[in-house]
Amino acid sequence: MPGTVHDVHDIRTETDIDPELAARLRQSAERTAVTGQPDPDTLAELRGSGLLGTAVPREHGGAGGDPAEVNRVVERLARLNPSLSIMAFQHFAVSSRIAEWGSPDQKRELLPRLADGTCLAASAWSEQGAGAAKRHLSSTAVRRPDGTWVLDGAKSFTTTASVADLYLVLVRTGDLPTDPGSGYGAAGQTFFLVDAGNPGLVPDLSLDLVGMRGSATGFVSMRECVVADTDRLGPEGLAAQIIAGVRESGATLGAVAVGVALAAFELLVEHLGRRNQLASPVVRDRLVSMATRVESARAMVERAGARSSADPGMTTLHSKLHASAVAEEICLQAAGMLGSTGYTAASGVNRLLGDARAVALMGPTNDLCRELVASTWPN
Template identity: 40%
Template sequence: MIILQTQNFIHEASLSSLLSTLEKHAYLADETGQTQPESLRALRSSGLLGSIIPTEYGGKGETIWFASKLIEQLATVDPSIAIVVHQHLLVVTSLLNKGSEKQKRTYLPKLSSGEWIAASAWSETGSGAGKQTVGTKNDEGNWVINGVKTFTTGAGLADLYLVLVQTVSSDAGTEAAQHGQTFFLIEKEQVVAVDTQSGLSGMRGSSTRFIEFHRSVLTSDHILGEVGGSVELKIALRESGLTLGAISVGISEAAFRIALDYVERKGLAASQSLQVRLSELHMWIDAARALVDKVAERSSDNLKLSASQSKILASEVSEKVCREVQQIVGGTGYMRGHKIERLYRDARGVSLMGPVNYLAREMVGREIVSEPFRF
């Protein structure tokens, strides 16, 4: 385990306590498809949700690298909670990048203390470039939001949602539709979480569901950034250094430990074939971690490119590692209740998230051909 420690604040004790609680309840969360209250309480009280929030807003003022390592460690015991924290920190990063001072003073102290958890809602079924969640102005000049968002991680447990809304007609053409989208900060009282996606194969404790908006009335104070400014915020998030790859690295690390424990317990450490297989797993994990760390340290010449690459590589490595570890463990690793069986399903989930890997590859390709290529 990497101990998260800085000169100003030692996080080891709170992280260790949180990991212990999450490990204890991860199996039940997976079995029931419900985030366990004990895990949620431990997360809220850990102080870690405010890790990257500046001290002036009640946070710890840590770096994105710290946040990436935190997410990686959480994923070793419960990837579902790790993805909830990842989404929370993305909203925090969005507020820090584009929020007004009033918005920062209103939301960041609550998000820092754990009183509030944040979630983001972008996805819709079959909406293409335009979004079907629509915002229109009423006679009083307020925004009225109607629509449905799918695959919203943290739905029902979050207190604040960052929601992507179509504020220009989606019939205006692809480019116009994308530039006619706006991010709104919407509190839980105006969000209806619908329990229709609890049948997920993996990440079953992440409370990923539909959310609905039925004539939610919002003022312009709820807009994050500018009207129609979603593209700029999306780019800022891709360049923030936070990547889903950190979750995949944590899953890979946990799977690798399972293989090592099995080999040692069975007295198989002298097996040359197993040594070769373990060396390959270790090499894959190190390569994925190096790219994720490069993004988190913001040391890449092209953060948009490296962020997408890190997500693709790390998620596909985690699937390979879990598959190999399941083969090493044998039939018991294919049974419900074994940690590697759960991790394998969770690993697959990351490759389907924000965006699915084949779309991420298209983004990488566009980035490569749009500027002089260099390593």
């Protein structure tokens, strides 16, 4: 029928997420936007949903999903609950790194738990003063005579802090290089897998974020945090190689941004439908233009996940840049078309705008993405 939502909104697709769970995820997003705290009940449902096994190989109990499937799951979650989607994204990233670089014992012990949701993983890479590229780390790991390591330092903007069971921590094990280079990370850095029960690791959720308020993003301190050498992920001093592989994988934060853009667009269309404004040619023209922008972002994310371009790493960087810009643009346009409703504190579009802006700041930040892209060009 003319003027219906579906006339202008053919980008809506069905998800694989149970409808009842989807409704609870949306409600949780609304609650955590107010409280600024993670939702333990919804996290428990995510753990039991089977989705956390997406990036774990089948031989270890997971779904064996490729980067394209990881991006699809992240997008679907982001349409419902952006904070939860970024927690899932980080979990998938750690799962993939263990699947690629883990020792046989690490894979055997950790991957089945990451797949069934009994272990939720987080990445602790960022720290104050390290820069967006993580080239100047202050946190260190020192090997003791008995072969164990002692980690000391502090990490900032760690998603899933306090609710994760396992942290992938980036520290310096060698001398700080005089020329750290122009990539992501630097020589002399090493990854360790640290159990949340380690008494030397202390999370802190005192950050009061504007966006992704339910993502449990905070600080993680390490004070005389003792770990075994078997907790090291990959070769000593070569974390930069692992980081480089993350970009090449095709899994992209652009998927989070696409989900946020879709959520804002759906909110707008539903509002206009209730007000019988969808038959207006002007409104329909603007909506179609917005839908096309979202589809362009989705297409780039899908291309990154397919790794079909000549340089998949560059495509992954471009996908984050483009999708995060589109998400913020769609949220701002939706706020304008909602009129006074879009400028109330209770409006969902303002929550989504904060989430969209947060994606741009997540590592690699958009500024670093631009730097990495430009670094391939001749001077």
